[in-house]
Amino acid sequence: MESFNGFVFPNELHITWTVMIVLYPYITGMVAGAFIVSSFYHVFGMEKLKPIAKYALVSSFAFLCFATVPLLNHLGRPTRAFNILLTPNFNSAMSGFGFVYMTYMVIVVLEIWFSYREEFIKRYHQSDGIVKFIYSIIILRNTNVNENTHKYDKKMIVFLGGLGIPIACILHGYVGFLFGSIKANLWWSTPLMFIIFIFSAIVSGLAVLIFLYLFVHWRRKLKINQDSIDLMSKWLWGFMIIAVTLELMEILSISYERTEKWAILQHLINGKLKVSYLYLQIGLFSIGPFILLSITTLYKRLNVNFRNFLIWLSSGMLLLQVLFMRWNVVIGGQLVSKSMRGFTEYFPGFMDREGLIVSFLLILTPFILLRAFDKLFPFFDKEQALNK
Template sequence: MDMMQTVHTLTSITPARPWGLDIPNYFWFTGSSAAAFIVSSFAHVFGMKKFKPIAGFSLLVAFVLLVAAPLNLIDDLRQPGRMINFFLYGWENFGTSPMKWGVLLLATYPVLILAEALVLYRPFLVRRLQEANRGVTRAFYKGLTLGRTDLSEEALHKDERLGFILGAVGIPLALCVHGYTGYILGVVHSSPLWHTPLMPILFLASAMVSGTGLLLVILPVAQRFFTTTGRIDKEVMTALARLLGWSIIIDLVVRFFWLTFAVAFNSNERYRLMDFFGYHFHEILWVEYVLCLLIPMIIAFSRLGRRLPWQFAIGFVAAVGVWLFRWNTVIGGQTIGKTTAGLLSYHPHLFGAGSIGAVMANWLLFVALLCAVLLVFPWDEEMDRHYGKELES
């Protein structure tokens, strides 16, 4: 019996990684959602007027990102039916299980975002209800208004107060939704790349970079092609570019602490990490740090940061850079062998579960859901209310 147990143990040692391409994509989506929500809260909670025209739009982007994100987890399970196990088992370990925290957060956070969106857009939805002719359309918009059709000053003031409360509650909830993903990695003792209390903070800092970068990419497209004026708000784009620059600075500072503590002062695992960063040196330094972080940061604070093509470019490059960081962290952390010397390799396949095709399908789903949500919620009417007829061309 002892011999059989020994053989079973030895055959269970495998270089295969447990997490594949879906997981860094999931981390990217949840982080960008949290950042988009925070940008929306700049207007609703902190009263920053320059972000008010895009507050509702950012809120909808945050909602769609979070709806699409968990599908990466389902795909990574290989058998979608396994998802039910998250809800049925393990609750006795809730206090020490970040994944259980995630179950509640992923169920609560999108509901809060949707509730805030319904409150924010209620006056516009009521007007659509009044203009609707068909019974099905009227029933649909009446459901979205939750039966509240009062447009008096008192009712609008109540909406504003409720939106403030939901936004204030949503900020720590948004931070927790993405912070727990970094927490999941940080508590893993077996990976020297992950095991640090800085991991949740690192994920949050880089999330602001990816979320702001995503808004710099999709906002001008939405304003140019899907609004009645067809004009792009240069002031908001410049504000987002500056926000991107400051987010990159914070991200770089946190990464400095992470790398110096992990490599320079980690007496036990420093040589394994030095092998890892040495092997990926050019990829991490020149692509991830210089091209995707330092150059966008410099452009964001320069005169070029006031020009639309450069704003679009640095937003795209910075968002891609954070995705690469998620890849290098999640997949790279699993390539550091636990029982073997050297580094393991991982090459994602093109089709099937956990493949490049699955990730691309998730992105296409995000685009489709975003289009559907933007058709339902009158975000363009909200922008017109803020802009009037004076948008700069």
């Protein structure tokens, strides 16, 4: 019986979760991913990643500072945002958000503090006046630097990094769970959702670090640490394969099961999401970087500059892949009517409160903040880079 005719419930003409809710998992994904990369060195002791460990940690912090801004912009009553901490309903998947977020924030801030303590003390001694006073507050008026404090700092960094990995996974996996546990939504409701979110977070974290690292080093004409970049690009290649495979396996199992939800979801994939899902997310931005990264990883004799360019290009493409994946999940899921009989429309608008220009600014601000952080916590080892 043909029953596909484009009916949506009257209340579904409005999309409830806009592009702001697309940005939130996108930014937290980079937060979690970058943190996990920094832990590769701090906790797992991958010496090759030492040059980017601090940079990854500070990047994670810069994104973390802005992760909640899209959410606040989206809330109908942003002034009541603290209700989520004051009167949490623990039956709700969303209620833990504030606590997980705060725990994670504390861990990241502490880990940065321990990582930069000696640097801060050095700067405290070099500066004078008001700057010296500010540094004295940051270092808590403790100027001890010796073998023991160095050991202790190191121990704390390993402990916090180790603790941070599960919290980062929870922070982001749980965003996936938030979507995956909505039984009313055909496109979201899958237990795979939070696993997909964790892996896509690591992909976006690695991608943003490589992308920025290569871009900044190219702009400042600094020497690129090829070992780190090669290792990171291999990790990126591996994780993107897992992430994309999981995304495809999910569709495959829905499609193969042929339950009633496939009757409508196949029209979603071939209709409303044809360009953003099939052509862009899966086609151009998954298969493209996969081929490029396969070349850079497997073909050793490639010219170094050309290889770095390919790595840079594919990490940029993967950043877009993850952005499209968030869009296709968050918006795509809401386009399907719960009546299973049709689709609604959505375009965010340019100048709206939750429009494209605001979104663009929101994505840009963490990068500007990161630029400012470079002054405060220098994360690229410039002397070493220049000497090489």
